[in-house]
Amino acid sequence: MNAGNGGTRRIDTSYLARVEGEGAMRVRLRGEEVEEVELRIFEPPRFFEALLRGRALGEAPDITARICGICPVAYQTSACQAMEDALGIEVEGQLRALRRLIYCGEWIESHCLHLYMLHAPDFLGYESGIAMARDHREVVERGLRAKKTGNRLIEIVGGRAVHPVNVRVGGFYRAPERGELEALRGDLEQCREEALATVRWTAGLEFPELERDYELVSLRSEVEGEYPIDNGRIVSSKGIDVAPAGFDATFEEEHVPHSTALHARVRERGAYLTGPMARFELNRERLSPLAAEAASEAGLGDGCRNPFRSIVVRAVEVLYAFDEALRLIDAYERPDAPAVGWEPRAAVGHGVSEAPRGLLYHRYEIDAAGEIVSAWIVPPTSQNQRSIEEDLREFVAAHTALPDDELRHRCEQTIRNYDPCISCSTHFLDLKVERV
Amino acid sequence: MSGGRRLFIGIGNPLRGDDAAGLLAARALRGREPRGIEVLELEGEPVDLIETWEGTDAVVVADAVSSGGEPGELHRIDAGEGPLPATLAGASTHAMGLAEAVELARALERLPARLLVFGIEAASFETGAEPSAAVRAAAQRVADAAAEELAPR
Numbered sequence: 001m002n003a004g005n006g007g008t009r010r011i012d013t014s015y016l017a018r019v020e021g022e023g024a025m026r027v028r029l030r031g032e033e034v035e036e037v038e039l040r041i042f043e044p045p046r047f048f049e050a051l052l053r054g055r056a057l058g059e060a061p062d063i064t065a066r067i068c069g070i071c072p073v074a075y076q077t078s079a080c081q082a083m084e085d086a087l088g089i090e091v092e093g094q095l096r097a098l099r100r101l102i103y104c105g106e107w108i109e110s111h112c113l114h115l116y117m118l119h120a121p122d123f124l125g126y127e128s129g130i131a132m133a134r135d136h137r138e139v140v141e142r143g144l145r146a147k148k149t150g151n152r153l154i155e156i157v158g159g160r161a162v163h164p165v166n167v168r169v170g171g172f173y174r175a176p177e178r179g180e181l182e183a184l185r186g187d188l189e190q191c192r193e194e195a196l197a198t199v200r201w202t203a204g205l206e207f208p209e210l211e212r213d214y215e216l217v218s219l220r221s222e223v224e225g226e227y228p229i230d231n232g233r234i235v236s237s238k239g240i241d242v243a244p245a246g247f248d249a250t251f252e253e254e255h256v257p258h259s260t261a262l263h264a265r266v267r268e269r270g271a272y273l274t275g276p277m278a279r280f281e282l283n284r285e286r287l288s289p290l291a292a293e294a295a296s297e298a299g300l301g302d303g304c305r306n307p308f309r310s311i312v313v314r315a316v317e318v319l320y321a322f323d324e325a326l327r328l329i330d331a332y333e334r335p336d337a338p339a340v341g342w343e344p345r346a347a348v349g350h351g352v353s354e355a356p357r358g359l360l361y362h363r364y365e366i367d368a369a370g371e372i373v374s375a376w377i378v379p380p381t382s383q384n385q386r387s388i389e390e391d392l393r394e395f396v397a398a399h400t401a402l403p404d405d406e407l408r409h410r411c412e413q414t415i416r417n418y419d420p421c422i423s424c425s426t427h428f429l430d431l432k433v434e435r436v
Numbered sequence: 437m438s439g440g441r442r443l444f445i446g447i448g449n450p451l452r453g454d455d456a457a458g459l460l461a462a463r464a465l466r467g468r469e470p471r472g473i474e475v476l477e478l479e480g481e482p483v484d485l486i487e488t489w490e491g492t493d494a495v496v497v498a499d500a501v502s503s504g505g506e507p508g509e510l511h512r513i514d515a516g517e518g519p520l521p522a523t524l525a526g527a528s529t530h531a532m533g534l535a536e537a538v539e540l541a542r543a544l545e546r547l548p549a550r551l552l553v554f555g556i557e558a559a560s561f562e563t564g565a566e567p568s569a570a571v572r573a574a575a576q577r578v579a580d581a582a583a584e585e586l587a588p589r
Contacts, residue, residue: 141544144544
């Protein structure tokens with residue numbers, strides 16, 4: 001990082017902490033002008049799509065779950081739904097409820113890791129969650145309890161907390177007994193109370209100013225009054241409304257030289273935002289009354305276009321996930337069969353679900369014997385990459401007067417707003433601000 | 437160590453060469469039927485570790501490390517004596533590893549009464565590779581040392 005000569009400044013962070021995966025960031029300023037902003041992702045591509053070719057369609061949920069240790073349920077769900085679409089079967093009733101329930105567990109564990117351990121330290125001026133824990137023990141303990149309860153939910157429905165083994169195309173290998181889910185009720189109720197306290201706590205944090213005119217993209221459940229988690233139509237704040245099969249016609253991916261992750265964009269339009277802020281604004285009337293009231297009390301109103309406030313939206317979604325998990329457990333009756341049967345057929349199928357950090361799209365072509373002919377996976381971080389760069393550009397342009405150290409810290413925070421999962425998008429973060 | 441709950445935790449990834457070091461140590465210790473010692477194999481997720489060692493009297497954790505030493509070299513660290521060296525943050529691709537788990541537990545006053553860490557110097561974390569001979573031998577030495585450290589006294 002250099003103080004500039006001739007008004008030129010360059011700030012480098014060659015290793016971004018508190019994000020999942022390996023990446024870097026570079027910002028170059030000439031005087032007050034932002035010349036270049038690049039989120040560089042250099043984790044090697046992992047070739048999952050090539051690995052899937054020639055495998056049996058039933059293997060896709062377990063293979064793709066390995067793309068991410070934080071959000072395997074999202075991969076499993078999108079993969080299952082794409083295959084079910086291809087096979088022409090519907091997973092409904094209590095089987096779908098179980099799918100939504102295990103996904104609530106993943107939202108809880110993933111959001112809580114980010115909110116309490118990775119993101120909150122930015123607002124409170126700590127270099128890490130551990131440093132924060134020494135002074136804010138109660139808050140961190142609350143976060144760990146929530147995360148643990150989310151993990152237990154995944155364990156009970158999915159067989160184990162990391163890379164669940166009970167999920168399959170058509171449903172599950174074994175449906176849990178009602179009593180197994182009931183056993184979690186006390187912990188879920190306590191965590192729901194604590195999640196409400198966390199919404200209020202996050203609402204009281206200080207947020208840097210930044211208002212962005214995003215095109216917000218999320219799912220909208222076809223079930224009236226339901227907040228999107230496991231499926232739905234793809235909708236946007238600028239009028240997109242398509243079934244999952246319409247993903248390809250609506251969005252495109254392009255290769256950029258500075259990143260091993262593809263950049264996605266709305267065809268003929270550009271950047272878009274997926275994840276908690278998009279889900280919230282496009283579906284806020286579908287939150288449970290408790291979560292909706294908490295959001296309103298937290299000042300989220302009709303929406304939130306300041307990416308730094310995404311921590312409040314995540315807190316609302318954690319509250320919702322606990323509430324929704326309890327609702328699903330109340331209504332649970334063990335299904336007669338743990339899965340819907342299927343016969344292979346040659347077809348193409350599309351599946352999309354709301355991973356904690358945003359939309360996760362899978363498309364598979366399968367042959368008559370049930371082998372995978374081609375696979376296409378578009379993870380949320382690659383969809384958000386362009387918006388992250390635009391946030392950085394606008395934030396830096398409005399704050400060129402900040403000293404380099406502080407500017408760099410704020411840039412890192414801007415990236416962490418997204419809870420980016422760089423491992424997923426390719427596929428670590430290194431940050432450079434350059435003033436030339 | 438005291439007569440309370442005693443635990444050995446081997447951490448690792450079986451698919452990443454020498455990253456399996458902790459798991460190999462756990463399997464070696466289990467093979468010796470260590471009476472009264474619980475032996476677990478975990479992936480090393482910090483919250484999971486903290487929950488697992490909560491309320492135990494003595495815990496030995498083994499994990500692969502990459503600190504520039506000779507492959508198979510052992511590092512024995514008593515977590516009660518101070519912060520773990522940063523080089524033991526491990527080769528995990530996750531945002532947090534064993535060192536972070538230990539420091540988080542310390543901040544939250546949730547360290548077990550006694551916690552020893554054995555770091556096994558790794559040569560390679562190549563995907564799909566077999567663990568190296570030096571690391572396999574070191575895992576045996578860790579199992580010997582852990583059986584001794586965790587023996588009822």
